[in-house]
Amino acid sequence: MLRERRFIRLWCGTTASGLATWALPFVLGLAVLDRTLTAAGLGIVLATRTVGFLVAVPISGVLADRYSRRAVVLWAGLAAALATPFIVLGLGRSVLLMAVAAAVVGAGQGACRPAFQALTAEVVDGERRQQANAAMTLAVRVTTLVAPAGTALLAAVLDAWWLLVGTGLLWAVAALLPPRGLPGPERAAERARFFREFGEGVREARRHPWFLAGLGALAAVIFTGYSATGVALPLVSRDRYGTEAVLAAALTAYTLGALAGAVLVARWKPRAKGWAALTGLALYGFAPLSLLLPVHPAVVFAAYALAGLGIEVFNVPWFTATQREVEPRLLARVSSLDFLVSYGLAPVGLAFLAPAIDAFGWEPVLxxxxxxxxxxxAVAAAVPSSRDFSRGGRS
Structure with a gap:
């Protein structure tokens, strides 16, 4: 499967989009260091990118089900590629121009996600999708390591302008490289309105109790556990251990754990796939727990590695089950709900957790x-169809 040309093209396109996504904040951070961009300007640009992402995700879900998934990836990637030079033009001149361009880049990123998810189901047959999804998530985790390190190395010989241009080129690769999908389901001759079509996706999601239960559990973990990583980990690293090295090492351990999880789940097929996945998701609880207790830094690193492993033990079966169980013509819309909830709650959780720590202290919050x-x-696992992530009891 990994040697098939169509899948390699899809994998490379997804990887290019991941590299561009992860590299942009680091390039802009370098611009802050050389005083080309202010810290406030950085916050505005990244915030507008997130807004663009969240707005585009549900729209893309509808368009990717209405038209060709490959076409949505093409136009979304090209939009991000063409908007990137305007970030370059605005650097040091206009934060407003950078913010508008970043919103378009974020919209391209958001539009790609459900389209890539649905395109994977078209390119790869059902029996090999778990391996394919593991390879996809492996690429995402590798980019989280490669993008910052690669950006830092390139920064020694290139300035921020050229690095930003490089992210635009990566988006062009993401747009042009993926293959065409298999013939999809027949589309209706008359096009319904956007909200009606998106509502179809919501109704399809409601037909699968395991999906709603799993999405609720994922939302709760992201709102709390992910936010604890974003807010509490830097504070604990500074105030308890007196060094930022604990922060860096814990995040690295998380990524390495996620890589190990992706490798594990590429081959591992437990009998109760859903319960195994939800158990993996629950492992994220060890991350805030390790910050709560006065433990050696090695325990924190181990907890974050376990959390990273667990999140991929959840992600891969989750994506695979969604591709298997959801009606093909509605797959992008249901996937867009997944990304909208998971990515949308992350900044909300960050916004709530910081004031909560200020008000109550980090111990009770963690x-x-x-x-x-x-x-x-555990609550999600109580839903009967969650055992196999299958409404019909299929494994």
Missing amino acids: AVCALVCFLAP
Whole structure:
């Protein structure tokens, strides 16, 4: 499967989009260091990119089900590629221009996600999708390591302008490289309105109790556990251990754990796939728990590695089950719900957690976060169809 030309093209296109996505914040961070961009300007640009992402995800879900998934990837990637030079033009001159261009780049990123998810189901047959999804998520995790390191190395010989141009070229690759999908389901001759079509996706999601339960558990973990990583980990690293090295090492351990999880789940097929996936999701609770207790830094690293492993043990079966169980003509719309909830709650959780820590201290807040991370997947597992992530009881 990994040697098939069509899948290699899809994998490379997805990887290019991941590299461009992860590299942009680091390039802009370098611009802050050389005083070409202010810290406030950086926050505005990244915030507008997130807004563009969240707006585009549901729209893309409808368009990718209405038209060709390959065409949506093409136009979304080209939009991000063509908008990137305007970030370059605005650097040091106009934060407003950078923010508008970043919103378009974020929209391109958001539009690609459900389209890539649905395109994977068209390019890869059902028996090999778990391996394909593991390879996709492996690419995402590798980019989280390669993009920052590669950006730092290139920064020694190139300035921020050229690095930004490089992210635009990566988006062009992401747009042009993926293959055409297999013939999709027949589309209706008359096009319904956007909200009606998106509503079809919502109704399809509601037909699958395991999907709603799993999405609720994922949302709870992201709102609490992910936010604890974003807000509490830097504070604990500084105030308890007196060094930022704990922050860097914990995040690296998380990524390495996720890589190990992707490799594991590429071959591992437990009998109760859903329960195994939800157990993996619950492992994220060890991350805030390790920050709560006065433990050696090595325990924190191990907890974050376990959380990273667990999130991929959840992600790969989750994506595979969605591709298997959801009606093909509605797959992009249902996938867009997944990305909208998971990515949309991340900034909301960050916004709530910081004031909560200021008001109550990090100990009670982290205790609640850990408890939610452990309990939410357990509640989801109580839904009967969650055992196999299958409404019809298929494994």
